[in-house]
C-alpha cells in the first residue's frame with residue numbers, strides 16, 4: 402500500500418517530467434494505481450467513480466477479466482508485425498466488425514487511434530472522388546492530427562496546429578435542437594439544413610464527415626434531420642464518412658450508433674473502445690469499390706497490434722454476452738429520469754442516448770443563458786473532491802459529460818446524482 406508521501410512524490414515527478422496539453426483543474430491529474438469496473442483508485446488510495454470511462458474508452462469497465470485474459474493469452478503468441486503482414490487476432494477482429502456493420506462497408510484498415518482512422522477516411526474519400534473538400538458539422542471534434550484538425554469546428558482546437566490550416570474543409574449546421582432558432586420541435590421542418598445544398602455545391606465536396614450523434618454534449622439529431630442530410634448528399638454523389646470513434650461499441654445502446662438512424666455510410670471510422678482499453682486501435686472501414694480507387698502508400702508502424710485486437714474481440718464478446726448495449730440503454734433512461742427529478746433550476750437540458758450523456762447547465766431555464774464559468778468549475782471541482790470523475794464540454798463549455806463504463810449500475814448513478822443535487826445547491830449558495 403502506498404503511503405501519502407509516496408503519492409506526493411509521484412505527483413511531484415508527474416509535474417516535473419510529464420507534459421500535458423492543458424492546465425489541469427484542482428485535484429488533477431489523478432495518478433491511477435489500479436482500476437476495476439467503474440472504480441479507479443489513485444496512488445494515495447482515494448477511490449473515484451469514473452464517469453469518463455478513461456477517455457470514453459473502457460466500455461466494459463476497467464480491466465474487465467475477459468479482456469485482460471484475452472490480452473494476456475495473446476501476449477504469449479505474437480505482439481506486433483509489419484503492416485505488410487498480419488495476425489490471426491487482427492483478421493478475426495476485422496471479420497467480426499465488418500459483420501456488425503452495414504453492407505456498405507466490407508474492408509477494415511487498422512491504425513493506432515481515432516485521429517489516424519479519420520485521416521485515412523478522408524484520404525480514401527478524396528482519392529476516390531478526385532475532389533478535395535470535406536464538410537464537417539458545427540461543434541465537431543474529429544482528432545488532433547493536422548488533417549483531422551481541419552475537420553474540427555472549434556478555434557480552440559484548430560489553432561493548436563500553430564499554422565493556418567488549409568482551406569479544404571467547411572462547416573455545416575449541426576442539430577443543436579435545445580438552442581434551435583427556428584421554433585419548437587413539434588413544428589420542426591429541419592430548417593437548420595436549409596441552404597446546405599448550396600454550401601455543398603459551391604465547393605468540390607468529396608464527403609461529409611460527421612458523428613451519428615455528437616459526442617461532445619450528446620447532441621442526437623432527430624431522424625428527419627439525418628434523413629434530409631442523407632438525401633441531399635446522396636443525390637450529389639457525396640460520400641458519408643461516419644465517425645463512430647466515440648459512439649461505437651455499445652456506447653449509445655446499440656453496437657454502433659448508425660443503427661439508430663438506419664444509416665449506410667460509405668466510410669466509417671472507429672477507435673477508443675475498440676481495443677478494450679489495451680493499447681490503442683483505430684479502424685477505417687470502406688467498401689471494396691472505394692478501396693480499389695485508393696493508394697494508401699503509408700501505414701502506421703504500430704497499426705493493428707495483435708494484443709489490442711485480441712482484447713477488442715473479447716470486448717465485443719463481453720458487450721454481447723453481458724448485454725451491455727441493453728444496460729447502456731436502460732441506464733441512460735435511468736440517468737435521465739434521476740437528473741430530471743432533481744428539478745434543479747440550473748439543469749437546462751438532459752441528453753442521453755444510452756450512456757452518451759450530457760447535462761447542459763444554464764442560469765435559468767427560460768432564458769437558457771449559459772451558467773457562469775466560475776459556477777461550472779465549482780461544480781466540477783466539488784464533484785471531483787467527492788470522488789466522481791466527470792468532464793465538462795459543449796459549444797459553450799457548460800455541459801456535464803456523463804459517459805461511464807456500460808457496466809454502471811443504478812446504485813452508482815444514484816451516488817452521482819445525489820452528489821450532483823447537493824453540489825448544485827451548495828454552489829448556488831456560494832458555500
Ligand SMILES: Cc1ncc(COP(=O)(O)O)c(C=O)c1O
Pocket residue numbers: 514515516517519542543544545612616644646647672673
Ligand atoms: C468523435 C471523435 N473522433 C475522433 C477522435 C480522435 O481519436 P483519438 O484521440 O484516438 O485520436 C475523438 C477523440 O476524442 C473523438 O471523440
